[in-house]
Amino acid sequence: MNKIVLASGNAGKLQEFSQLFSSWQIDVIPQSQFAIADAEETGLSFIENALIKARHASRLSGLPALADDSGLAVDALQGAPGIYSARYAGSHATDGDNNRKLLAELADTPDASRGASFHCALAFVRRHDDPVPLVVTAQWRGRILREAVGEGGFGYDPLFYVESEGVASAQLAREVKNRISHRGQAVESFRALWQEAMGSEAALV
Ligand SMILES: O=P(O)(O)OP(=O)(O)OP(=O)(O)OC[C@H]1O[C@@H](n2cnc3c(O)ncnc32)[C@H](O)[C@@H]1O
Numbered sequence: 001m002n003k004i005v006l007a008s009g010n011a012g013k014l015q016e017f018s019q020l021f022s023s024w025q026i027d028v029i030p031q032s033q034f035a036i037a038d039a040e041e042t043g044l045s046f047i048e049n050a051l052i053k054a055r056h057a058s059r060l061s062g063l064p065a066l067a068d069d070s071g072l073a074v075d076a077l078q079g080a081p082g083i084y085s086a087r088y089a090g091s092h093a094t095d096g097d098n099n100r101k102l103l104a105e106l107a108d109t110p111d112a113s114r115g116a117s118f119h120c121a122l123a124f125v126r127r128h129d130d131p132v133p134l135v136v137t138a139q140w141r142g143r144i145l146r147e148a149v150g151e152g153g154f155g156y157d158p159l160f161y162v163e164s165e166g167v168a169s170a171q172l173a174r175e176v177k178n179r180i181s182h183r184g185q186a187v188e189s190f191r192a193l194w195q196e197a198m199g200s201e202a203a204l205v
């Protein structure tokens with residue numbers, strides 16, 4: 001079976017990916033199993049950071065690598081926290097710290113102006129210097145609540161209201177979130193690219 005390294009240290013993402021890839025004929029191994037430390041995310045976009053993380057994990061493991069860079073872009077904050085979502089309240093911020101900061105920033109923002117999008121970029125490299133990486137992006141539209149709700153998910157999920165389901169993302173069953181989320185949609189797009197690439201380039205992996 002093909003082995004790929006999953007270039008993430010985020011436990012919430014890793015849980016979602018293990019379900020999203022459960023039906024794939026590949027062995028997806030978290031970078032922690034290779035003692036790979038987090039890469040420095042110096043890019044200016046989700047795509048650039050996903051590539052940085054994937055190349056870093058591939059270089060240190062010698063295996064193909066897949067990375068996810070994601071975050072929340074809030075309309076009323078001109079797209080913040082965006083690529084800085086994990087470090088919104090500081091470099092050692094917890095999810096709780098980031099959520100509290102977001103609520104404070106939006107304290108005076110009326111419901112009609114609280115729209116936001118989760119973004120996800122996935123980058124896959126066959127080797128650290130792969131000149132033709134597979135890259136996909138996806139978005140998930142929602143609205144920022146006035147208080148945290150729900151116990152599921154991670155990150156900003158307790159504050160992200162999902163209109164189609166009538167609940168916060170943290171209240172969704174895992175399989176429902178995986179079907180409709182930015183990450184779930186990105187994995188679906190990645191599946192199509194992967195199948196196309198494997199058909200023509202199986203020897204590269
Ligand atoms: O870089 P890795 O190691 O993958 O882990 P990370 O937590 O630092 O991940 P990012 O740099 O991609 O930052 C994404 C942040 O955006 C938030 N986020 C991304 N996807 C999310 C989701 O599905 N639900 C809630 N919050 C999410 C969450 O706070 C993440 O910490």
Ligand SMILES: [Mg+2]
Binds near residue numbers: 041086
């Ligand atoms: Mg990160």
